[in-house]
Amino acid sequence: MLDDFLLKKLSEMENAGLLRTLNTIQSNPAVRIEVNGRKFINFSSNNYLDLAGNKEINKAVADAIEKYGFAGTSSRLVCGNLSIHEELEAGLAVFKNKQASLVLPSGYQTNVGIISALMANEKNSCIIMDKLNHASLWDGVKLSGSRIFVYEHCDMNSLEKTLKRAHKYEIKLTITEAVFSMDGDFAPLKDFTELCRKYGAVSMVDEAHSTGVFGKEGKGLAEVFGVSNKIDITVGTLSKAFAAQGGFVCGSLKLINFLINKSRAFIYTTAISPAVCAAALKSLEILKGSATERAFLLKTAEYLKKKLNKLGFNTSNTQSQIIPVITGSVENTERISLYLREKGIYIPAIKPPTVPKEQSRIRISLTAGHTTRDIEKLTDSISEIV
């Protein structure tokens, strides 16, 4: 019976061109990768500062394994709370200009864990979401069972109207990404935080794609907009520019104490490995001093965006290292992705439900490790599509 059910569901997905399959990468997914014995330039990883495989990080991991072993062994609340977890959290709190921080096993789990804990069964509360927020934020919202309001993507008039509609709720948790994962555009954080203040709403900002990439020391977009102290809850991930693994939340000491007590995603999971903490700590040190790499990455992104626009491609409203080329239908996007693969360029198609229908795309993810020659090869290949 189960087999029949699964076959039917899988066939439905296949017929719609939406079946997902895994590709096997034979090397660390950095800029140059090998897939099924063929070499590619990879334009799809979140390894923004090209720190994956960094020797200093590898050495820090090896040292941590020597000292602590690899295993997390238990929940942080039982016997898994090591001094290196606290060291990492102290570093992240300072980095994000907040009182305290908490690390969880992934960015996904962090978002789900915060929202579901804060908003669980609160009759007097509601959540206000940007329409294009990441799946992990939506899943936290669903798990919370809270009343939801949605505003148009990055539209501050729409947000203000929504805040007015939600005025009767005592706690209004308002959530946005800083750099949006599929479009690469910025949330207008200055207006966003001002509106949250004006209407007494709690602000939560997911800096998954901006941490390490934006700001003098890579602190993120809030630093660029000068609004760090106006954001109540800041989220980041250790799995993108940090090139490690895990997620973190920064905020007041009360917020972190509350999450330690109430976030099931934190309480009922094993502590992240001390080796992962060591990797993240070393990355933190390196990325603060990576201003040159950040400048190079953003300059390259700007160059590529302009070149693609000149060729007539729609790159949405990107302002970052994430450059979507909107290709429309699933079939068209798959065709372009396959064509690029024949040219030695690896960019899997991004399809619904990750993005809205008819907005499938080739999502170019640049890193500081891409050379000018890599960019030329990409633009040459894309221009052949035209």
Ligand code: PMP
């Ligand atoms: N937030 C956003 C905006 C993301 O794009 C992602 C991952 N793509 C996450 C959170 C989840 O982070 P992680 O991969 O560390 O689970």
